[in-house]
Amino acid sequence: MSAEKILNLDLGSRRAAAVARGVSTATPLFAARASNAEIWDSEGRRYIDFAGGIGVLATGHRHPRVMSAVRDQLEHFTHTAFQVMAYEPYVRLAERLNAVAPFKGPARSLLLTTGAEAVENAVKIARVATGRSAVISFSGAFHGRTQLTLSLTGKLMPYKRGLTGGVQDVFRIPFPVEHRSVSVGQSLAALDALFHADIEPAQVAAIIIEPVQGEGGFHVAPPQLLRGLRALCSRHGIVLIADEIQSGFARTGRLFAIEHSGVEPDLVTVAKALAGGFPLAGVIGRASIMDCVEPGGLGGTYGGSPVGCAAALAVLDIIEEEGLLERAEIIGGAIRAHLARIAGAEQTVPIANLRGLGAMLAFDVVKDAASREPDGAGARAVAARALERGLIVLTCGAHGETLRILVPLTIQYELLEHGLAMLEQALRLPLRRS
Numbered sequence: 001m002s003a004e005k006i007l008n009l010d011l012g013s014r015r016a017a018a019v020a021r022g023v024s025t026a027t028p029l030f031a032a033r034a035s036n037a038e039i040w041d042s043e044g045r046r047y048i049d050f051a052g053g054i055g056v057l058a059t060g061h062r063h064p065r066v067m068s069a070v071r072d073q074l075e076h077f078t079h080t081a082f083q084v085m086a087y088e089p090y091v092r093l094a095e096r097l098n099a100v101a102p103f104k105g106p107a108r109s110l111l112l113t114t115g116a117e118a119v120e121n122a123v124k125i126a127r128v129a130t131g132r133s134a135v136i137s138f139s140g141a142f143h144g145r146t147q148l149t150l151s152l153t154g155k156l157m158p159y160k161r162g163l164t165g166g167v168q169d170v171f172r173i174p175f176p177v178e179h180r181s182v183s184v185g186q187s188l189a190a191l192d193a194l195f196h197a198d199i200e201p202a203q204v205a206a207i208i209i210e211p212v213q214g215e216g217g218f219h220v221a222p223p224q225l226l227r228g229l230r231a232l233c234s235r236h237g238i239v240l241i242a243d244e245i246q247s248g249f250a251r252t253g254r255l256f257a258i259e260h261s262g263v264e265p266d267l268v269t270v271a272k273a274l275a276g277g278f279p280l281a282g283v284i285g286r287a288s289i290m291d292c293v294e295p296g297g298l299g300g301t302y303g304g305s306p307v308g309c310a311a312a313l314a315v316l317d318i319i320e321e322e323g324l325l326e327r328a329e330i331i332g333g334a335i336r337a338h339l340a341r342i343a344g345a346e347q348t349v350p351i352a353n354l355r356g357l358g359a360m361l362a363f364d365v366v367k368d369a370a371s372r373e374p375d376g377a378g379a380r381a382v383a384a385r386a387l388e389r390g391l392i393v394l395t396c397g398a399h400g401e402t403l404r405i406l407v408p409l410t411i412q413y414e415l416l417e418h419g420l421a422m423l424e425q426a427l428r429l430p431l432r433r434s
């Protein structure tokens with residue numbers, strides 16, 4: 001590899017002239033190389049990565065086992081299109097996903113390329129299986145950037161601005177968030193009101209929910225809500241879709257976040273951490289629902305790429321063999337302890353609402369401890385200060401007020417502590433001069 005250093009600023013100018021403005025990037029940096037939880041930019045500066053490619057790198061950058069599985073696959077074939085000639089890694093991955101599906105009974109899997117595509121297909125399958133068209137999603141939800149997934153997404157800025165022509169038959173109810181005073185009772189009451197005002201349950205194909213909201217702010221769906229939705233879906237023949245694209249594959253200390261609630265969904269959408277940095281997504285579902293679609297109705301040229309499948313099979317091995325479920329809990333505990341200490345410290349940016357499951361954790365930057373009013377500009381300033389110190393951390397939430405941690409679960413503990421110390425420095429208020 002060439003050791004030539006290129007200025008981020010120069011690459012930034014070329015990017016501005018060549019890349020569509022609508023694609024934004026959280027940092028002004030350009031990547032040169034990466035390993036586990038560290039990433040080096042084009043100028044050779046090292047960063048600790050608490051973003052993990054937006055939750056993709058649960059097994060870290062370039063895990064040796066993933067790299068070796070991919071290399072081996074590259075030596076055999078890179079593409080056939082599963083519709084032209086099938087291959088064993090796709091079948092083996094489907095078998096393994098079916099075996100770990102968070103519901104009892106026979107399962108089937110469909111492999112795709114991106115998260116939005118997985119959500120599109122889950123909705124399509126639910127529509128075919130029920131013969132109905134309406135879909136219900138939640139405020140603050142993020143399900144993707146394609147037209148259908150955007151209409152399921154419950155956040156206008158920046159995702160939906162300028163897109164007024166919506167896909168029909170999507171309804172939204174409030175996601176319960178304790179610190180915003182939205183209770184489970186209110187969410188379920190809104191659903192009941194929807195059924196009286198706008199749409200009968202018998203016209204609803206699916207309800208889609210993130211067991212832990214990702215882009216919306218790492219709000220955990222209370223088990224009581226999931227149980228309520230399960231009961232209602234079973235009563236009315238509605239398909240319950242768990243979108244585990246951000247929360248899945250060990251991040252929360254379970255393979256799927258919904259397992260924390262004991263509720264069994266009908267379909268599960270997966271992507272991101274599934275393939276350790278390679279583009280792969282899927283829908284895992286009850287066989288009785290999945291198999292309603294006629295042959296040819298599902299698929300895509302690149303869906304279930306053999307390279308992605310090889311990577312995903314290695315990821316599943318790593319999760320088991322490196323104890324990543326337990327590691328997620330240990331990492332989550334360390335982050336919680338550190339943040340609890342920071343929260344009480346003087347001369348620190350006011351933070352509140354630490355939340356999440358396992359290592360899927362976030363907190364808000366607020367204007368002051370008493371009002372807890374969200375401070376998006378404050379959170380952005382903290383992320384920028386962290387970057388100056390060498391830590392990549394992302395914001396999210398309704399007002400961008402949330403700092404979320406999506407660190408690789410394979411991070412060395414010393415590096416985690418080092419990253420948390422950088423976060424602490426970034427949260428320290430600049431000392432006022434007298």
Ligand SMILES: Cc1ncc(COP(=O)(O)O)c(C=O)c1O
Binds near residue numbers: 142
């Ligand atoms: C919960 C959830 N669903 C769907 C998506 C869309 O996935 P993709 O960006 O791969 O299309 C995301 C991406 O962040 C997500 O977090």
